[in-house]
Amino acid sequence: MLAAQVRAYDTPYVLTTVPVPSNLGPHDLLIKVAAASHCHTDAMVRAGIFGTHLPCTGSHEGAGTVVKTGSAVTSFQAGDRVMCGLPLEPCGTCADCTGPENQTHYCTNTKGAVGVVSNGCFAEYVRVDARSTTAVPDAVSLVSAAPLACAGRTVWRAVEQVGLGEGQWLAIVGSGGGLGHIGIQFAKKRGLRVIGIDARDEGLALSREAGADVVIDARKGKEQVVKEVHEVTGEQAGADATITLADADSAAALACAATRMHGTMLQIAQPIEVQIPFHEFIFRDIRVRGSVLCSPGESKEMMEFVALNGIDVKANLFHGLEKIHDLVEKVEQGKIQGKAIIIVDEEQIWREEELGAEF
Secondary structure (H helix, E strand, O other): OEEEEEOOOOOOOEEEEOOOOOOOOOOEEEEEEEEEEOOHHHHHHHOOOOOOOOOEEOOOEEEEEEEEEOOOOOOOOOOOEEEOOOEEOOOOOOHHHHOOOOOOOOOOOOOEEEOOOEOOOOEOEEEEEHHHOEEOOOOOOHHHHHHHHHHHHHHHHHHHHHOOOOOOEEEEEOOOOOOHHHHHHHHHHOOOEEEEEEOOHHHHHHHHHHOOOEEEEHHHOHHHHHHHHHHHHHHHOOEEEEEEOOOOOOHHHHHHHOEEEEEEEEEOOOOOOOOOOHHHHHOOOOEEEEOOOOOHHHHHHHHHHHHHHOOOOOEEEEEOHHHHHHHHHHHHHOOOOOEEEEEOOHHHHHHHHHHOOOO
């Protein structure tokens, strides 16, 4: 099969031919990939941040159709449309594996992660774990499902974790990126009021398009951003909670400053160091948390929510794995809006019209 692989750190993907995965474990699925998208983590893999053993096929955001199932799989069968799971072979015994479904994090004892330390979705076929894979309802397209596999799962859980109720204010720093524009929609469809904060013209435009109630340009500086947040939130002087998706050195400090006293800042971005002035902790009692990925149950709830309420994933489509270098070039230019997605199998996408996929 054709695959786009990382063969050496800090070098372009290599488009090559590799064997189709054949040795499925009892909980594995073999997926014929329909669409795969690029995530910031893919750049981190290519930079060697995770120490990935090379060669490794890129992309941990994929969706497609089940071709074959492992001996212990009962939840899926050949022909099912799915959003690929990321973790491979969780231990099954730690607290995060055994639940409850609002688990504190993900299993740290997994034996792999698709597209990060194991071969990923920039290929015609991919091996994934059925236990972390999610069925795709007929109403949801595989093009939308692919970026939801990481970006969607991550920001869905972030909106869940801040624990806000209808009418409360959520600020998102980095609101106009791949995760941010999805997060805005999740929050708005759950009745929250959203302040989008971004530092790019394209990001500000996408924040408005996604439905943010207020959009603020971070390039104005922290003092002005906080002033504008206070103007819209009134006496409570800040957002009830803030999600940080931008990895700029100043992003976490800005997020805390934009949050009301005793509020929560949820850190999703992964800079080498998260820099926050001490007075945000000590004098303003800002509670800082981190989060990543959904549990299987949370992922299922997200997909059901999307099928019922709709979501508009801003997709920049590239047709064929041969376009991998064009995709990376556009992403690295920093001018792209939303998610960069490769259509790997056009036939699966054409068939979706018969299913009535709306979103």
